[in-house]
Amino acid sequence: MSSNGHSSSSLPSMIKRSLIATVIAFLLFLPTLGIKTAASGGVDGLFLIYRWALLGAGCGLIFVARMAYELFWAPKDGEQKPIKAPSALARALGSSKVAKTVGPALLVFAIVFPFLPFSDRYILDLGILIITYVMLGWGLQIVVGLAGLLDLGYVAFYAVGAYSYALLSIHFGFGFWMCLPLAGLLAATWGIILGFPVLRLRGDYLAIVTLAFGEIIRVVLLNWRSFTGGSNGLSDIPRPSFFGIPFNQSEHGFAATFGLEYSSMQRIIFLYFLILALAVFTFFVTARLRRLPIGRAWEALREDEIACRSLGVNTVNTKLSAFAIGAMFGGFAGSFFAAKQAFVSPESFNFMESATILAIVVLGGMSSQLGVVFSAIVMVGGVELLRQLQFLKSVFGNDFDPSQLRLLLFGLAMVLMMLWRPRGLVSTRMPTVFLKDKKTVSASMISQGRG
């Protein structure tokens, strides 16, 4: 039944294959869409709700989808699937000329963003969220994209940064600018601590161990109540001020000092520019690091670790520095998060976050900083958009909550993304030093690292 390139393209066989797909879908949907367990509230336990209409709709959808695939996309008799060349968009995004114009244009847009007419509290929060993920993406890009080290526990550094900020500001009264470097330092230290045990691990093993680390940190945060507040987290974190001037309605507040009418938006706009500044800082530092020997060593490590060692490169230090610097930026972002929310709890630092940040880096294209920006906009913004799809309530009934679908569609998007563009939107690489011309290196030549 598997398609081994010899499937015929006659209509009856198309229908037959679509029917088989439908039968499979029936088996998959029966215990999920078709039959639902519900609590009766009594001692008899659960009872079953049969949703035949939903099941039928699901199967019908699969049948139609498969037929459409057979009619329009599937390679015909004997036809080979053509090898996809990178699309014009991908090539454009990867070229340095385009990057030189699009990059600054995006920055200008980002600067004026809070003052645009449609930027209300909700939109501004979304902007802050996206920029935070861009910054996290750039941080993780050092570890995964440049050095080729699969880190599935990056959220741990985000958490260290956030909790460090919270604890330092609550217990010692340090201000934001004091806490920020300390949080980064602590996160970098944890990056080294994580890096040491995993030095000899490669590929999937490295990934799962970093995932385990992330989970360990989350469980510790959850249970070490005396230090971290446990599941209640830490609240009443001092809110950031405009270099000492608080954002409140008092005479000494920001509004009064600058002769403006008080608005709660002022603090939000400040936070927005704060994260924007942090992100721009991250961008410039990471872009610079790439051109330095350390950045080249990271990329060489990804390409071939043994060759690196044969050239006298201390790969232990190279790996640890990648973990540490990547972690540091995660720590900075975490500080910002704690300052913005004024509250931290372990729930914000779970595996889903690590997976999201990793997905942003992979979708953006491992080497492209601009790619990370686009993929963060698509993933974070796109998923938020789903919350707005209230019209689906009319299809599925009033107790259907589209935000439940958020993660579902996120998972589906990850799969589809990999099937469509396994190397990300911008899969090419820009050399960091050149004699005459800066030529883009195409994706097929770039190694993805074995750990």
Add this chain to the structure above:
Amino acid sequence: MNYFIQQFINGLTLGSIYGLIAIGYTMVYGIIGMINFAHGDVFMVGAFVSLITVIIFGITGTSSIALGIGALILVAAISMVIAGVYGWTIERLAYRPLRGSFRLAPLITAIGVSIFLQNFVQATQGARVKPLNAIISGGFTILEGNDFVVRITYMQILIVILTVVLMSGFTYLISKTSLGRAQRACEQDMKMAMLLGIDVNTTISTTFVIGAALASVAGLMYLLYYGVIDFYIGFSAGIKAFTAAVLGGVGSLPGAMLGGMVIGLIEVFFAAYFSSEYKDVAAFSMLIVVLIFMPQGLLGRPEIEKV
């Protein structure tokens, strides 16, 4: 001492469940070198399917023993079939197209499938935990002491026996039949296996189906033993079972079982003697310790990298 023995029994029972899930991980990693991230969630789906089937058949604790066991076997069979279809579909749709492509892609896809499955079940079945009244209850006392009474429940006996039976059956299947030979050939050298006429695609698909089926039996056991399931059990059970697979030696079926037992025992003893809140930390730390000090596991072979 009695307390220790009781925990030992409990640990073996939990370990059996982990072992059955671990087999799926170890077989898939052995044959295509990828961690099937979504495998733990197939275990979870198996548990849900079992739950629904049990309710449909109306099996309760008051049924007669023979009828009950017979019905449960039927439940296991149905659950294995549906989980097998899930396993097959996941491999076919999400992994096969990416075989041989960019190395990171199958990992991301697998994570995506895992997230999708968890939330698919949550969305269709509701986010609340699902309880089930005990079906097989009772047991007998084996040791009585002043401080502690050691009991083995019938459920525990059933789990261990069923696990041993399934393990032996599949070990026989793997070592004696042509499927097993095909699997081992693919593990060693896939291109060569293809050139020799082995249907690699079918071998891989069958591996996924078998792994999924065993995981679904583990799901049924989990449901009956703990009496409550939710859509999230796949995540932590998955990591622990993967740890078990690595501990036992990737690619080795007896190793997966052995690793499962060890992890189950570690988790139960840690919870009993130290802290039950941090028991997951103990299991995850085991993973780190094993991969650093003994990456080939207890029953595996060390790999030498050719320069």
Add this chain to the structure above:
Amino acid sequence: MSQPLLSVNQLTMRFGGLTAVDAVSFDVYRNHITAVIGPNGAGKTTAFNCITGFYKPTSGDIVLRHKDDTEFKLQEMEDFRISQTAKVARTFQNIRLFGGMTVLENLMIAQHNHLMKASAYTIGGIFNTPSYQRAQEAAKKKALSWMDRVGITDRADDPAASLPYGAQRKLEIARAMCTDPVLLCLDEPAAGLNPKESEELNALLRSIRDHDDVGILLIEHDMSVVMEISDHIIVLDYGRKISDGNATEVRNDPAVIKAYLGVVEE
């Protein structure tokens, strides 16, 4: 003759029950090309990997001597230290270039340790200090000079994986030389080269021997290369050294003939 650059004494490597290298001893001299030859499975690559630190020998010692008489016990050193401190460079049988990086980038990475120091371990580099800029320019110049010497300057900005096979081999050698080694170890440098390319390789190796004040140690199967350029040949068979001398001596050594061709049945 002066003191040997590299002295291998009773080198033994055992893998479980298999003895791959059995008490092999030989010397390598500066400004000489020394070739290690032997039938397949003779233990050449194993010995090589012991010298360059990728395996730890079971017993025996490997001593490298610098001009100032500093000695390095290679059997105790980590692989990257052997390159970094003892200044032994190597190439690989299966060419290990950084494929996704350009020719120039490959040559710059070879100078990593020097550049790291010059960048004050990255801090100076971030601020683009004048001393770092000077070091970077000097490194580029050195890379350029090697590119010219092996003839791949026109491909400087192309990814290494896009080069033809012969050019890749040359790049690997140039990259090894950019680490300023005293001993250059080459693992089957002529493998896969056509006769013209082998000629170019011979010329390159002779030039390195004559001008760069290094010793060259190579493993090779291609006799046209070995006999043409080697000053000194060592023959291994089944892990043991069976001959040691110049090209003429070795070519006529009955033990060598027997190892390669077997004894003629009467």
